[in-house]
Amino acid sequence: MEFTSILFYVFSAVLVLASLQVITTKNPVHAALFLVLAFFNAAGIWMLLKAEFLSIVLVLVYVGAVMVLFLFVVMMLDINLDKLRAGFWSHFPVAALVGVVVVLEMSAVLWKGFLRPDNHVPVAADQIGNTKYLGNMIFTQYTYAFEVAAAILLLAIVAAVALTLRRRKDVRFVDPADAVKVKRSDRVRIISMKPDTEARQTAHQGE
Known part of the structure; x- marks a missing residue:
């Protein structure tokens, strides 16, 4: 072996x-x-x-x-496991039947492949590698389908960001444009104060 x-x-x-x-x-x-x-x-x-x-x-x-x-x-x-497992045995026969059917289908496909082993892998894939051959096929023969899939995924990302980006009253929001425009004088203000000597003298006299 x-x-x-x-x-x-x-x-x-x-x-x-x-x-x-x-x-x-x-x-x-x-x-x-x-x-x-x-x-x-x-x-x-x-x-x-x-x-x-x-x-x-x-x-x-x-x-x-x-x-x-x-x-x-x-x-x-906070998942309640008792509620999740409440109907386990009632649905077990149907789930077991579906599992047996899937196993039989997979066994039939594999057994057919073992009986008639055909090499469906192109010769080019053995020479240059599977990943490189897949990349060449995507960007040559399936370029249009690849671009359509990329556009759909980009649209899904933008839609997800747009749905989650909400202006709520109970959430603090910082505008990046306003944050860039802020100057040093807007954040820090220095105030000159005279020393309070009378209060210190009164405190010493009280002691």
């Missing part, structure tokens, strides 16, 4: 165990951490399959951004 095959079985076993812990553990923070572990092992499997771009995207997007957001939301909210 090759070393890559051993790594594949190790990553797969840890991935299955971490996935089971995600749906069986009672603590939501622990479930999110087990999901991070599952993502890392899935990224390792993608790396073994020579899909470096998908592996890096899985770590950067899901582990680095999505799961951090999940952890913040879970830790900030």
Whole structure:
């Protein structure tokens, strides 16, 4: 058995165990951490399959951004675990049926690939690397689709900022334009005062 095959079985076993812990553990923070572990092992499997771009995207997007957001939301909210697990066993038969169907579909696809192993990867990808070949395809053959996707993402970012940027009366707001125009004389004012000697003499006499 090759070393890559051993790594594949190790990553797969840890991935299955971490996935089971995600749906069986009672603590939501622990479930999110087990999901991070599952993502890392899935990224390792993608790396073994020579899909470096998908592996890096899985770590950067899901582990680095999505799961951090999940952890913040879970830790900030007061989640009642009893209400969440109230209907677990009532929905278990339907969930188990859906899971079995998904497993059978994936098994059929994989078994068909094992019976007729066809190499669908272009020869150029083996010569220059998977990530570089994907970049060449995006900026040559799929340039229009890539630009449309970038425009949609930019529109989503602008819309999210516009929805969250609100002028509220109970929140202090600083205008950057006004802050730049402020001078030193507007912030600091020096007042010259005469020393109050009479008050000090009265205090000494009282002592």
